[in-house]
Amino acid sequence: xSHRYTAANTSLRTAGIMVLFTVTFxxxxxxxxDATRPAIEASAQEGKMRLINEVLPPxxxxxxxxxxxxxxxxxxxxxxxxxxxxxxxxxxxxxAALVLEAAAPDGYAGRIQLVVAVGADGRVxxxxxxxxxxxxxxxxxxxxxxxxxxxxxxxxxxxxxxxxDVAAAKWTVKRxxxxxxxRIGATISARAVSRATGRVLEYATENRDALFAxxxxxxx
Amino acid sequence: MNLQSFRESAWNGLWRQNTGxxxxxxxxxxxxxxxxxxxxxxLGLATVLVMxxxxxxxxxxxxxxxxxxxxxxxxxxxxxxxxxxxLAFNAYFHDLYLVLGIFIPLIVTNCIVLARVEAFxxxxxxxxxxxxxxxxxxxxxxxxxxxxxxRELVGNGTLFSGIEMLVPSLSPIAVFGNDYPGFLIGVxxxxxxxxxxxxxxxxxxxxxxxxxxxxxxxxPAAPVADEAPSxx
Numbered sequence: 153x154s155h156r157y158t159a160a161n162t163s164l165r166t167a168g169i170m171v172l173f174t175v176t177f178x179x180x181x182x183x184x185x186d187a188t189r190p191a192i193e194a195s196a197q198e199g200k201m202r203l204i205n206e207v208l209p210p211x212x213x214x215x216x217x218x219x220x221x222x223x224x225x226x227x228x229x230x231x232x233x234x235x236x237x238x239x240x241x242x243x244x245x246x247x248a249a250l251v252l253e254a255a256a257p258d259g260y261a262g263r264i265q266l267v268v269a270v271g272a273d274g275r276v277x278x279x280x281x282x283x284x285x286x287x288x289x290x291x292x293x294x295x296x297x298x299x300x301x302x303x304x305x306x307x308x309x310x311x312x313x314x315x316x317d318v319a320a321a322k323w324t325v326k327r328x329x330x331x332x333x334x335r336i337g338a339t340i341s342a343r344a345v346s347r348a349t350g351r352v353l354e355y356a357t358e359n360r361d362a363l364f365a366x367x368x369x370x371x372x
Numbered sequence: 373m374n375l376q377s378f379r380e381s382a383w384n385g386l387w388r389q390n391t392g393x394x395x396x397x398x399x400x401x402x403x404x405x406x407x408x409x410x411x412x413x414x415l416g417l418a419t420v421l422v423m424x425x426x427x428x429x430x431x432x433x434x435x436x437x438x439x440x441x442x443x444x445x446x447x448x449x450x451x452x453x454x455x456x457x458x459l460a461f462n463a464y465f466h467d468l469y470l471v472l473g474i475f476i477p478l479i480v481t482n483c484i485v486l487a488r489v490e491a492f493x494x495x496x497x498x499x500x501x502x503x504x505x506x507x508x509x510x511x512x513x514x515x516x517x518x519x520x521x522x523r524e525l526v527g528n529g530t531l532f533s534g535i536e537m538l539v540p541s542l543s544p545i546a547v548f549g550n551d552y553p554g555f556l557i558g559v560x561x562x563x564x565x566x567x568x569x570x571x572x573x574x575x576x577x578x579x580x581x582x583x584x585x586x587x588x589x590x591x592p593a594a595p596v597a598d599e600a601p602s603x604x
Binding site: 165166169170173174177178180181184185187188189191192195198199287288289290297300 | 407436437438440441444445448449452455456459460462463464466470527528537550554556559560
């Protein structure tokens with residue numbers, strides 16, 4: 153008598169085939185991952201550099217920016233729940249600027265991830281919204297690529313401003329008594345970015361010396 | 373595969389069984405990303421690629437997949453191949469990936485891929501299955517392009533915004549001029565439902581009309597035949 157078609161045999165055989173498929177396709181995925189990782193890492197670095205070039209002119213520093221950084225744990229002042237990095241630009245060894253990863257937690261549609269460059273002189277060099285879900289065509293003017301005003305994008309107004317020019321309490325939109333413009337109908341996105349930039353600037357100003365002095369790659 | 377069955381596949385995918393207008397499968401990603409022509413077509417093309425690859429893989433392996441566990445195996449294959457496509461795009465077409473990248477993982481949630489694998493690729497040879505995947509995908513691209521175009525036009529008054537990220541030398545067209553105030557509902561989710569509803573209504577009307585015509589063409593002789601016996 154044959155044992156081939158008992159329930160136990162069938163389920164074992166089916167389970168075996170399932171395992172075989174899982175192993176095969178996991179192998180395919182991990183092989184692809186290994187094969188593509190160098191190229192992906194290279195383009196991630198390049199993308200990061202391109203972004204940093206938008207907020208900080210490459211001529212203002214001469215060190216390898218991406219290799220000179222400190223990592224942060226969760227930092228509420230910067231809006232970082234999971235931590236982030238601060239890159240340090242130096243010119244001939246002297247501090248030139250800090251490039252901070254930050255986030256505005258109170259956007260209209262969740263968090264707005266930012267990159268803020270603050271010069272060693274305490275002036276904002278540039279701000280970019282790198283990740284957000286603000287309403288298309290309404291609140292997304294915080295991203296200069298989506299901004300309809302190409303010649304003077306909204307986010308450009310922070311460049312060159314320091315805490316001496318605009319006191320910490322004034323880092324919000326004009327409607328709230330602050331110093332910064334916003335566009336009618338989409339105040340929340342602008343307010344979130346303005347306030348977050350103010351907090352980042354305060355943080356960078358207060359911790360400037362400690363941030364520049366820390367060992368590269370260390371955790372603050 | 374001969375010309376006849378190729379035509380059959382093409383006609384099925386592009387019109388008769390159109391994913392967006394007739395099968396109405398995978399609507400979640402369709403409605404979510406059809407805010408502009410460029411977004412919509414980008415998602416569509418990524419879906420074409422994944423559908424072709426997974427249909428091919430399933431059709432090649434169909435004789436090794438036990439019937440009882442076919443669905444988990446299909447899901448496994450689709451998810452694995454989507455990951456491979458995602459990684460390959462990221463590594464070798466990085467600029468395109470920056471635009472398409474967010475859409476590729478969305479494809480896993482698109483049940484049209486699983487539906488075609490189950491309904492077609494599991495029973496047919498690899499070549500016809502690949503053609504079926506491509507045609508179904510292209511049908512989706514057409515619907516997405518129209519949907520994205522209408523929503524973008526109504527919502528923003530532009531066409532092809534974001535094209536500069538794909539082809540740097542091209543720029544978007546401001547159809548209603550730069551002063552168009554925008555009609556936000558076009559871009560927001562309700563606009564997606566309204567627009568798709570209108571498209572489906574239009575397609576149903578065209579289908580009904582085509583069926584009526586066919587009907588009329590088949591029976592023009594009927595009244596004559598009825599009269600014939602009484603008029604000798």
